[in-house]
Amino acid sequence: MRLSRYFLPVLKEEPKEAQIVSHRLMLRSGMIRQQAAGIYSWLPLGNKILKRIEQIVHEEQQRAGHIPLLMPTLQPADLWRRSGRYDAYGEEMLRITDRNKREMLYGPTNEEMITDIFRSYVSSYKSLPLTLYHIQWKFRDEMRPRFGVMRGREFLMKDGYNFDLTKEDALHAYNRHLVSYLRTYERMGLQAIPMRADGGPIGGDYTHEFLVLAETGESEVFYDSEITDLKFGNRQIDYDSVEQCEGVLQEFTSRYARTDETHDEAIFAEVPEDRRRSARGIEVGQIFYFGTKYSEAMGANVVNDKGERVPAHMGSHGIGVSRLLGAIIEANHDDKGIIWPEGVTPFHVGIVNLKQGDASTDSASEALYTELKAAGLDPLYDDRDERAGAKFATIDLIGLPWRITVGPRGLAENKVELTNRRSGESVEMSPAEAVQRLK
Numbered sequence: 124m125r126l127s128r129y130f131l132p133v134l135k136e137e138p139k140e141a142q143i144v145s146h147r148l149m150l151r152s153g154m155i156r157q158q159a160a161g162i163y164s165w166l167p168l169g170n171k172i173l174k175r176i177e178q179i180v181h182e183e184q185q186r187a188g189h190i191p192l193l194m195p196t197l198q199p200a201d202l203w204r205r206s207g208r209y210d211a212y213g214e215e216m217l218r219i220t221d222r223n224k225r226e227m228l229y230g231p232t233n234e235e236m237i238t239d240i241f242r243s244y245v246s247s248y249k250s251l252p253l254t255l256y257h258i259q260w261k262f263r264d265e266m267r268p269r270f271g272v273m274r275g276r277e278f279l280m281k282d283g284y285n286f287d288l289t290k291e292d293a294l295h296a297y298n299r300h301l302v303s304y305l306r307t308y309e310r311m312g313l314q315a316i317p318m319r320a321d322g323g324p325i326g327g328d329y330t331h332e333f334l335v336l337a338e339t340g341e342s343e344v345f346y347d348s349e350i351t352d353l354k355f356g357n358r359q360i361d362y363d364s365v366e367q368c369e370g371v372l373q374e375f376t377s378r379y380a381r382t383d384e385t386h387d388e389a390i391f392a393e394v395p396e397d398r399r400r401s402a403r404g405i406e407v408g409q410i411f412y413f414g415t416k417y418s419e420a421m422g423a424n425v426v427n428d429k430g431e432r433v434p435a436h437m438g439s440h441g442i443g444v445s446r447l448l449g450a451i452i453e454a455n456h457d458d459k460g461i462i463w464p465e466g467v468t469p470f471h472v473g474i475v476n477l478k479q480g481d482a483s484t485d486s487a488s489e490a491l492y493t494e495l496k497a498a499g500l501d502p503l504y505d506d507r508d509e510r511a512g513a514k515f516a517t518i519d520l521i522g523l524p525w526r527i528t529v530g531p532r533g534l535a536e537n538k539v540e541l542t543n544r545r546s547g548e549s550v551e552m553s554p555a556e557a558v559q560r561l562k
């Protein structure tokens with residue numbers, strides 16, 4: 124992309140309405156625009172990153188064997204009356220009446236609808252196990268929408284639902300989700316710690332929340348510091364293997380890590396004192412096993428191998444896709460702006476032409492731009508007629524992990540400068556070498 128032809132409405136002024144750094148940086152770098160409290164337009168840069176995050180979520184869900192579908196944002200109220208949640212959900216649910224006076228709602232989650240789909244088509248245990256998921260907008264009329272996309276009212280969520288014949292099978296699905304989430308967050312450059320959580324209004328016996336440690340997090344958390352040394356890394360997991368998934372769950376959940384809702388001072392006291400930590404965290408996902416709660420209420424039964432009709436064992440598993448942008452920025456920024464982890468960066472590298480209009484820097488920049496694209500990378504070429512300082516500030520603000528600076532002095536010796544955003548380190552090399560390094 125050439126910056127002169129892109130739409131990147133960077134703000135010069137500090138936005139006053141933003142209380143936390145990620146919200147401030149998302150507004151300043153022209154990623155989002157607020158349209159109403161907790162409701163945002165995703166401008167091209169924000170949209171591009173949102174799509175990258177969605178793509179990672181899709182890849183990791185499908186790697187785990189989960190199947191994508193797409194359910195609507197609007198749902199009929201009747202579906203929720205059958206589960207008994209229509210009244211229970213309260214004011215967080217946005218209720219809508221259509222022209223025929225039918226009661227509708229903007230879905231805050233999809234347990235009812237997916238259970239309805241399941242029971243309409245599946246009747247035999249032979250179709251199980253089955254996990255269906257989608258990435259779709261949700262609406263929750265939050266009491267205090269704030270912190271930008273972190274607590275929006277309209278927000279993007281990946282929600283997945285497993286259907287299994289037995290509790291044992293459903294717990295394997297639970298463990299499989301835990302493994303796939305660990306991989307997902309690490310690919311985004313985040314450490315998200317699974318913590319024992321509370322069932323809440325959905326209810327459930329087994330549930331973990333995934334928390335990214337950050338001072339601006341809304342949750343209070345307590346943990347054994349050893350847990351932050353655990354890395355999932357590049358291990359190959361057979362998602363069908365009960366032992367392997369269970370092993371990962373044991374490894375990542377055997378140390379103390381709880382949110383304030385389940386925190387227990389007596390158990391926490393058994394952790395050696397120098398390893399006891401209390402901190403704040405951002406909830407970026409949650410997994411639940413809730414048994415037959417919805418399948419019984421809504422008649423989602425299957426026939427087992429003895430010919431008996433039994434309710435399916437279910438769980439639901441969510442990732443806060445749009446919230447993740449805020450969480451990644453909270454964990455990756457400095458006073459110049461965002462520092463995108465390579466896995467989610469909107470552009471791999473920014474090309475800064477120090478002397479726009481100069482024949483040699485123009486042609487060298489153009490050549491770099493073409494070669495980087497030919498190498499399969501997505502470069503952003505700052506071809507505007509701006510001062511060098513303004514160009515650097517923009518590339519730093521929007522957080523591209525690499526910058527190539529093309530100036531007349533260096534070019535005289537066939538040199539450009541390759542700069543790493545995170546370390547600030549700059550190295551001179553030929554344009555061909557720079558392309559080679561970034562490949």
Ligand code: ATP
Nearest residue numbers: 272273274275278280406407408409441442443446
């Ligand atoms: P919170 O405790 O932050 O209100 P939740 O527990 O109500 O979240 P879940 O029902 O577990 O949310 O939904 C799954 C994920 O969706 C959450 O882990 C979170 O990352 C994301 N999420 C929930 N509410 C919002 C919101 N208002 N804005 C953005 N993301 C959200």
Ligand code: MG
Nearest residue numbers: 215263265323
């Ligand atoms: Mg909530």
Ligand code: MG
Nearest residue numbers: 323332406409
């Ligand atoms: Mg929560």
Ligand code: MG
Nearest residue numbers: 332406408409
């Ligand atoms: Mg939750």
